[in-house]
Amino acid sequence: MTMMRPISRRSCMTGVLAGTALAVPALRTRAADAIQLKFATADTMQDTSYSVAQHFAAEVAQRTSGKYQMQLFVNGALGTALNLANSLQTGILDCAILTAGFLESFIPTVQVIDLPFVFRDSAAAARVLDGTVGRGLFTDMEAKGIVGLEWGWYGWRQMETRERPVHSPDDLHGLKMRIQPGPVFAAMFKAVGAIPVALDGTEVYLALSQKTVDGLEFPLPTAVTFKVAEVTKYVATTNHVYNAGALMVSKLRWAQMTEADRTAFREAGKAVLPYWRETIAKASDSAAGILQQHGMQITSVDHAAFYKKMEPVFAEFRPKYQKLFDAVMAEQS
Secondary structure, X not given: OOOOOOOOHHHOXXXXXXXXXXXXXXXXXXXXXXXXXXXXXXXXXXXXXXXXXXXXXXXXXXXXXXXXXEEEEOOOOOOOHHHHHHHHHHOOOOEEEEEHHHOOOOOHHHHHHHXXXXXXXXXXXXXXXHOXXXXXXXXXXXXXXXXXXXXXXXXXXXXXXXXXXXXXXXXXOOOEEEEOOOHHHHHHHHHOOOEEEXXXXXXXXXXXXXXXXXXXXXXXXXXXXOOHHHOOOXXXXXXXXXXXXXXXXXXXXXXXXXXXXXXXXXXXXXXXXXXXXXXXXXXXXHHHHHHHHOOOEEEOOOHHHHHHHOHHHHHHHHHHHHHHHHHHHHOOO
């Protein structure tokens, strides 16, 4: 099996976005006068979130005539994903892309879109997130010091395990499974008898290699870029969570912008959204083959059994956000 090495933190930070000035010849602002913004993701430079950040930075530069330039940070260079969310709130960080699971603790209503099997398919999820539900969640987010621009996608979450293939919920009994720190994820794995262990993505490879955890639940593209094929053997195609991601700006930075700047940022977000979702869809299609080439076995599961086993999660969280849950259901019809 071809060995894949974890990405060094020394390569976690890029410089000011290279090539932006060349790509946007009409810039009026000299690069030396541009406002420098820090943009971070919790992922590697091989992940779609990084290329989305690059596209967004170029769109912002073009739409503001070079007034803003982004410095991109990846793979834990500015701390864990939870640190990044905190840094947005305090204004230490200007922009970020994070999955919903890392936002649940800050914006509890986000828990609704991470409920297991809550979305019928990716098209329905996109419709809900682009509609009144998604905008409402951004309103809740702004009250916490973060301005949401768009809801993107990381790919359906699957289950990867070291030693035991998963075909049914019972196969997870007793396994220590790495999760994002959101309450829904903890409840989900407790419901199937697993032991949830909250870890940042940058800690996953080491935790699996040292057998601190028995498995995790990464989308297939993320499993490729974080090189989990070296430390796990099986992938179960559960599709249990849609795994939305948010493109965000610190509210403190937002307050310093002109209305024209804000319009440019909103339009830049809309411009990159189709690329984000389409790229993830393509990466999801190709990732299964890549993982198999590196020795992983892909198994199908009894989805009905998983849905039934996770019904207690709905019983716990649905009453807290009944109107929001009903809106999610209604917007998929």
